[in-house]
Amino acid sequence: MTSPYPHLLEPLDLGHTTLRNRVIMGSMHTGLEDRAKHLPELAAYFGERAKGGVALSVTGGYAPNWHGWLLPFGSLMTSARLADKHRIVTDAVHEHDGKIVMQLLHAGRYGYHPFKRAASTKKSPITPFGSPKAMSTKEVDRTVDDFAASARLARRAGYDGVEIMGSEGYLINQMLTARTNDRTDRWGGSAENRMRFPVEIVDRVRQAVGDDFIVMYRMSLLDLVDDAQSWDETVELAQKVEAAGVSIINTGIGWHEARIPTIVTSVPRGAFSWVTGKLRPEVSVPVVASNRINTPEVAEQIIASGEADLVSMARPLLSDPYFVTKAAEDRADEINTCIACNQACLDHTFVNKRATCMINPRAGHETTLVLSPTRTAKRIAVVGAGPAGLAAATELSGRGHTVDLFEALPEVGGQFRLAMQIPGKEEFKETIRYYSRRMEINGVTVHLGTRVGADELAGFDEVVVATGVEPRLPSIPGVDHPSVVTYQDVIRGRAPVGRTVAVVGAGGIGFDVSEFLLHEPDESLDHWNERWGVTDPALERGGLATKVQAPPRREVFLLQRKSTELGKGLGKTSGWVHRQTLKDSGVHMLKGVTYDRIDDAGLHVTIATGKDSSESRVLEVETIVLCTGQESVRDLVEPLEALGRPVHVIGGADVAAELDAKRAIKQATELAARL
Numbered sequence: 038m039t040s041p042y043p044h045l046l047e048p049l050d051l052g053h054t055t056l057r058n059r060v061i062m063g064s065m066h067t068g069l070e071d072r073a074k075h076l077p078e079l080a081a082y083f084g085e086r087a088k089g090g091v092a093l094s095v096t097g098g099y100a101p102n103w104h105g106w107l108l109p110f111g112s113l114m115t116s117a118r119l120a121d122k123h124r125i126v127t128d129a130v131h132e133h134d135g136k137i138v139m140q141l142l143h144a145g146r147y148g149y150h151p152f153k154r155a156a157s158t159k160k161s162p163i164t165p166f167g168s169p170k171a172m173s174t175k176e177v178d179r180t181v182d183d184f185a186a187s188a189r190l191a192r193r194a195g196y197d198g199v200e201i202m203g204s205e206g207y208l209i210n211q212m213l214t215a216r217t218n219d220r221t222d223r224w225g226g227s228a229e230n231r232m233r234f235p236v237e238i239v240d241r242v243r244q245a246v247g248d249d250f251i252v253m254y255r256m257s258l259l260d261l262v263d264d265a266q267s268w269d270e271t272v273e274l275a276q277k278v279e280a281a282g283v284s285i286i287n288t289g290i291g292w293h294e295a296r297i298p299t300i301v302t303s304v305p306r307g308a309f310s311w312v313t314g315k316l317r318p319e320v321s322v323p324v325v326a327s328n329r330i331n332t333p334e335v336a337e338q339i340i341a342s343g344e345a346d347l348v349s350m351a352r353p354l355l356s357d358p359y360f361v362t363k364a365a366e367d368r369a370d371e372i373n374t375c376i377a378c379n380q381a382c383l384d385h386t387f388v389n390k391r392a393t394c395m396i397n398p399r400a401g402h403e404t405t406l407v408l409s410p411t412r413t414a415k416r417i418a419v420v421g422a423g424p425a426g427l428a429a430a431t432e433l434s435g436r437g438h439t440v441d442l443f444e445a446l447p448e449v450g451g452q453f454r455l456a457m458q459i460p461g462k463e464e465f466k467e468t469i470r471y472y473s474r475r476m477e478i479n480g481v482t483v484h485l486g487t488r489v490g491a492d493e494l495a496g497f498d499e500v501v502v503a504t505g506v507e508p509r510l511p512s513i514p515g516v517d518h519p520s521v522v523t524y525q526d527v528i529r530g531r532a533p534v535g536r537t538v539a540v541v542g543a544g545g546i547g548f549d550v551s552e553f554l555l556h557e558p559d560e561s562l563d564h565w566n567e568r569w570g571v572t573d574p575a576l577e578r579g580g581l582a583t584k585v586q587a588p589p590r591r592e593v594f595l596l597q598r599k600s601t602e603l604g605k606g607l608g609k610t611s612g613w614v615h616r617q618t619l620k621d622s623g624v625h626m627l628k629g630v631t632y633d634r635i636d637d638a639g640l641h642v643t644i645a646t647g648k649d650s651s652e653s654r655v656l657e658v659e660t661i662v663l664c665t666g667q668e669s670v671r672d673l674v675e676p677l678e679a680l681g682r683p684v685h686v687i688g689g690a691d692v693a694a695e696l697d698a699k700r701a702i703k704q705a706t707e708l709a710a711r712l
C-alpha cells in the first residue's frame with residue numbers, strides 16, 4: 038500500500054541515528070516530571086506515545102539548577118541519583134523503538150518562586166514574586182556549565198538527546214533581547230554579546246555529550262513582543278548554534294507574555310509554519326515546524342511544501358497517542374483530533390494540576406484509567422448523544438458491551454454541535470467525527486430523532502442518562518417579549534438577530550455567542566494575522582505589527598449581574614483571547630447589572646456605578662439573547678429508577694451548574710471503565 042503521508046512518514050537520518058518518521062512530540066509540562074514517585078506514570082505516558090509511532094518525544098522542562106526552577110521544588114536534572122531514576126522513562130520509550138530527549142529549561146524571570154535568577158532585574162508581567170535577581174557575570178558562566186552538566190546526566194539516564202529551551206520567553210530568550218537584557222558585561226550590550234549565552238550553552242553541551250547525541254535547540258522565530266530580536270539576529274543565532282553543534286532546530290512562537298494567541302483553537306491550523314519555512318534555507322540542519330498542527334494532512338503538507346523537515350505536536354499526541362500509527366494505516370478518520378481547547382492540558386499546568394486532555398482523559402493517567410475488554414458483555418442503553426453520551430457509548434462499546442445510543446435530535450454532538458458553529462471553534466466538529474467513526478467501528482446502534490421513554494429502556498442491563506441541559510430562562514419581567522431568544526436558537530439559525538444586541542449572561546456561552554454575532558467563520562490566515570497584528574519578522578522586530586480590525590457586524594452589549602470583570606471564569610490560557618477579541622470588536626461589557634424589564638423600548642437595566650450608587654439605562658437593542666446558564670434535563674431518571682433499572686446519570690444531566698465537557702467526558706470514560 039502506498040503511504041497516504043509519504044513525507045510525514047519518511048525516516049530522517051541524523052548521521053549517528055535515524056528518526057523513524059517526521060513526528061516529534063513537543064514538550065508539555067505534565068506535572069509528572071516534578072516528583073520522582075511519578076516517573077513510572079511518566080514512563081507509561083511516553084511509552085504509549087512511542088508505541089503509537091512517535092519518532093522523538095521531548096520531556097517537559099528540567100531545570101539545570103534550582104534558580105531556574107519553573108516552580109518551587111520543580112523538575113531538576115542535577116545529580117546522578119536523579120538521572121538514574123529516569124531509566125524507567127527512557128526504557129519505556131526504547132522498548133517501542135521510539136527516541137526521547139530531555140528538555141533543559143531555565144525559567145529565568147518566569148520562575149514561580151522567589152529564588153529566580155534572570156538576565157536583569159526586569160520583572161515579568163505575568164509572574165508573581167516580584168523582580169528576579171540579575172545573575173552576576175560568573176553566575177551566567179556557571180549556568181552555561183549547569184546546562185552542560187544536565188545534558189551529560191540526561192545521557193546517563195538513557196535519553197537520546199536534549200532539547201535546549203530557547204523560546205517562549207524563558208531565560209535564554211531573556212538573555213537574547215534588549216527587552217530583558219540590559220547587561221553591560223560580556224553577556225549583554227550588543228546583539229553579539231546577547232547571543233553568547235545560547236551559543237556557549239550549545240557549544241559546552243556538545244562537548245559534554247559527544248557527537249552521537251541529539252542536541253535540539255528550540256529557537257524563538259517570532260517573539261511577538263516589543264524590543265525583540267530582529268530577523269537578521271535570529272538567522273545569525275541559528276547559524277551560530279548550528280556551528281556550535283546542534284542537530285535539529287525546533288520552532289518556538291511567542292513569549293508567554295505576548296498578547297497574541299499562538300496555540301488556542303481560533304489560531305488557524307499551521308498558522309506559523311511559514312516562519313520555519315523562512316529559516317529553513319538559512320541553515321543546513323533539519324528544522325521543525327510547530328503550533329496548531331493537528332492532522333496528518335496539515336503535517337504532510339508542511340513537510341511536502343518544504344517549510345520544514347519535521348513537525349512538532351504536543352497536544353495532538355495527548356488527545357491521541359496513536360496518531361502516527363493511524364495515519365500510517367490510512368485510518369486518519371479514527372484520530373481523536375486535538376481541538377486546541379487547552380482546558381485540561383495547559384489550563385491545568387498553569388494552576389499546578391496534572392496535565393491531561395479534555396477529549397482523552399487517559400492522558401497522564403495511563404496506569405489508572407484502563408479500558409480493558411469486558412469479561413461480561415452487557416446490553417447498555419445510552420440516552421443523549423452530546424459529549425458525555427458519545428464518550429460513554431464509544432468507550433463502553435470499545436470494551437465489548439452491546440450499546441444502543443438514543444438521541445432526540447436528528448444528529449449527534451449536543452453542545453459540541455453548537456460550539457463548532459462559533460467562529461474559531463470549528464475544530465469541535467472533529468470530536469463529533471471521531472466518536473461517530475469509533476461508534477461505527479464498534480457497532481453501536483445509533484437511534485437518531487428518537488425521544489426514548491423509560492418503558493422502551495426496560496430491557497437493557499444498564500442505562501446511561503446523558504440527556505444534557507436546556508437553557509435557563511431567567512425571571513426578568515417581559516422575558517417572553519418577541520425580541521428575546523435563547524443562545525441555542527441563535528446558533529442553530531432559528532431566530533433572526535438584529536444589528537444591535539444585548540447578550541444576557543457572560544459565561545463561556547455569552548462570550549461565544551458574542552463572537553458568533555460579530556465575526557465571520559473560517560477567516561483566512563492573512564486576515565487572522567492582520568487582526569492580531571502579526572507580520573514578517575524581517576519587516577518588524579518580533580513580527581509585531583499594528584492590528585487591523587474589520588468593522589464589527591453588530592453592536593453588542595454583554596452583561597452580567599456580578600461586579601467582577603467579565604470573563605474572569607473563562608479558561609486560564611484561552612479566556613484572555615476571548616476578552617481581547619470582544620474588546621477589539623467594540624463590545625460594551627457591563628457588570629453589576631440588574632435586569633429590570635424588557636419591552637418594546639429594549640432592555641431596561643440598573644447598573645451599579647459605585648458602592649451605593651447606580652444608574653438606570655435602556656439598552657435600545659433589537660435582539661436580546663439569553664445566555665443565562667443551563668438546567669439539567671433528567672426526566673428519565675425517576676421513571677427508570679421506578680422500573681428498578683441500574684441508572685447512571687452523567688454530564689450536564691448530572692451537573693448543569695458546571696456544564697463542562699471536560700467533566701462530562703471524564704465522567705463518561707470512568708463510568709465506561711467501571712461497567
Ligand code: NAP
Binds near residue numbers: 512549596606607608
Ligand atoms: P455559566 O458560565 O454558568 O454562565 C452563565 C451566565 O449567566 C453567568 O454570566 C451568570 O452570571 C448569568 N446568569 C446565571 N443565572 C442567571 C439568571 N437567572 N439571570 C440572569 N443571569 C444569570 O454558563 P454558560 O455560559 O452557559 O457556560 C456553561 C459552561 O460551558 C462553562 O462553565 C464552560 O464550562 C462551558 N463553556 C466554556 C466556554 C469557554 O470557556 N470559552 C465556552 C462555552 C461553554 P451573573 O449571575 O453574574 O449574571
